[in-house]
Each structure stands twice: as C-alpha cells, then as structure tokens.
Amino acid sequence: MAAGWNKLDGAKALVDSGIDRQFLCQAPRSEALSSRSGAPRRRNPGDRCLPAAGFQAYFIRSQQGGRNRRAAGCEREMGLLPVINHGIGSDLTRRMLAVAHEFFQLPLAEKMVSYSTDIDAAVRYGTSFNPLKEVFLDWQDNLLHRFLPERQDQPHPWPTKPSSYELIAGEFVDQAKFLARHLLRALSEGLGLGPDYLEGEFGEHNVALRLNYYPPCPSPELAIGLSSHSDVGGLTILLQDSDIVGLQVKVQEKWKTVRSVPGALVINIGDQLQIYSNGKLKSVEHRAIVNADKARVSVGLFYDPASDVRVSPIPKFVDTEHPAAYNPCVFRDYLKNLYSKNLVGKELLESQRK
Ligand SMILES: O=C(O)CCC(=O)C(=O)O
Numbered sequence: 001m002a003a004g005w006n007k008l009d010g011a012k013a014l015v016d017s018g019i020d021r022q023f024l025c026q027a028p029r030s031e032a033l034s035s036r037s038g039a040p041r042r043r044n045p046g047d048r049c050l051p052a053a054g055f056q057a058y059f060i061r062s063q064q065g066g067r068n069r070r071a072a073g074c075e076r077e078m079g080l081l082p083v084i085n086h087g088i089g090s091d092l093t094r095r096m097l098a099v100a101h102e103f104f105q106l107p108l109a110e111k112m113v114s115y116s117t118d119i120d121a122a123v124r125y126g127t128s129f130n131p132l133k134e135v136f137l138d139w140q141d142n143l144l145h146r147f148l149p150e151r152q153d154q155p156h157p158w159p160t161k162p163s164s165y166e167l168i169a170g171e172f173v174d175q176a177k178f179l180a181r182h183l184l185r186a187l188s189e190g191l192g193l194g195p196d197y198l199e200g201e202f203g204e205h206n207v208a209l210r211l212n213y214y215p216p217c218p219s220p221e222l223a224i225g226l227s228s229h230s231d232v233g234g235l236t237i238l239l240q241d242s243d244i245v246g247l248q249v250k251v252q253e254k255w256k257t258v259r260s261v262p263g264a265l266v267i268n269i270g271d272q273l274q275i276y277s278n279g280k281l282k283s284v285e286h287r288a289i290v291n292a293d294k295a296r297v298s299v300g301l302f303y304d305p306a307s308d309v310r311v312s313p314i315p316k317f318v319d320t321e322h323p324a325a326y327n328p329c330v331f332r333d334y335l336k337n338l339y340s341k342n343l344v345g346k347e348l349l350e351s352q353r354k
C-alpha cells in the first residue's frame, strides 16, 4: 500500500503519494520508468503493469468493459439534454469549475475538515460513493452540500477555503436552482399537468450540490470514475470541465460518451420523476470514466423532492391499462437506501417496482 495512504484519503491523495512507485511493470525496464518530470507515463498496449495494493482499491472490474469506455460521442436518444442557452453566464460556469479545481488542490487535511459519514451532514467531503462498503472504489473525490428546507433558517456552513468558494458556489446554486424550476415547469406542462404541478409535488424541495474530482489515472481502462447509476431525485443540472470527456450515458445497453461543450449544461432526469410519471419519463443511467492525462471536475446541482415527501405515481398516469408501476416511498427513505448500498445502475429504482 502507498506509504501512509488509507482509502478514505481518496484518489487524489493516492496519486499524490507517487504513482510511479505503485506500479510493478513487467514491460522492459527502460519503458517501465515514468518520465523524469514525474508525470504519469502513457502505457503501451503491450505493457503488463500490476497495480500495487493502494491502486487495487480502485482497479476493478479490471477485465470488464474496458473497450466500451472509449465509445464514440453520440447525443441522440441519450435521454439527457445538453443545453447551451441556459441563462447561466459563461463567466460564472468558468469560475465555478475553476474554484472546484482549487478546492480539490487544497491539502488533504483541510478537505478532511468536512469529512463525515452522516448522510444528513450539510457539507460532506469524501472519496468514491460509499468507501466503507465498496470493495472497489470509484476513482474520484467529492464534496457534497445539502440545502435542506428544514435548515433554511440556519446559514449554510460553506467551506471557508478557497476564500472565493462561498461567493461563486452560492451564485451558481442560486442560478442553477432557478433554471431547474423553469425546467420542472416545462416538464410538468409537457406531461399535460399544470406548470406548477410537479413543483407542488416536490414540496419544499431539497437542493444538493456535488463537486466531483477525477485525478488523472495511470490505467484508466482499469478504473471507473463514477459507477453506473441514475440520479435518484428530480432534475440534475450538470456542469463539466470543458474539453475533457468523462460522462457516459447508457443507450440501448451501450455506453455513449457525451461531448463536453464549453459552458454547456447537461440536464438529467432522476428516479423520482420516473416514479411520478409512472414511467413516462425515464431516469438516465450514466457513469463517468477517467483519463490518464488531465484532472477533470464536474459540478451537479440536484433539485429533488423534500425529504418528507411521499412519492408515488401521479393519478393522471394510472389507469387499468397502466397500473401504478412503483410502490410509494418517502424520499428520505429512498436516499437512506441509496447510501446503504453501492451504486449499481438503476437497481434502486427497480427495487421500488411493484
Ligand atoms: O462527472 C460526471 O460527468 C458525472 C457526475 C454524476 O453523474 C453525478 O454527480 O451524479
């Protein structure tokens, strides 16, 4: 294991602890050495590198699906919506991505101030999805903020470093929330409901902001950045680093890579909208892959029903031909279920099926 590293320290800390020493390469010795700059060496297809113990926490599934991860870009029929004229200024999206990078560059101890295993914590820093349970970790570290309606009378405990974080992330949350509401109204009308219907169902609504950081990975074909999942709530507004691909969507059992267009946002439908619409809307199965060259960040704003809302198919979508397909579930319980398991595609939603 990398000296002094433990799995809760996360992917960036493992990379920082010295990639070069972690690989026992069976390639010719001269090739096996990394470049003098210390930058991860690009591997040749013929290399047989065995990751040492620290990396084995991530290098998984090693034999599965490697080729798929490099699938060509395609946005048609993906079930998600890349949008450009979304009203969030390019200056703000650029600053949001920059401050996210800055956050993850902080020393580990400063990020760990926000480490918590409490899923109700307002701010939570960590690695992977459920590192205490997973055998193989996702190659990413993350910071999650939850803005719960029941806490709206308390100031949000923003991380104090980087110093511009609160201002930039606060502005991004406000604008992305505004956009999410607008989209929810449009979806509601598109379903033949009144424009405020879905918003009414969501109640006081939950908002969460998640920053994902994927450090460069010496063997990207052996790791996954974020395991396959669908977002569990209502709508997700996702901002990703320009010109670094990572997001993939499952379309007809194949992984398609989503192009990363500067300033564009990707809108995702979450599980609760599939339940409300009794399957008329479908939550999108997606994942993130990693690359050997560049760290990537993504920032997701999740606009979800309030925790105490009981979600079930809307009566308009239920009749004898279309019986209710899902059991009702209080959103808080759905989230608890999520965090008690590992991320596995749409299994959680499937377990809600009648
Ligand atoms: O990094 C990405 O592109 C995906 C992030 C994501 O799916 C999430 O945070 O739920």
Ligand SMILES: [Fe+2]
Pocket: 229, 230, 231, 286
């Ligand atoms: Fe997601």
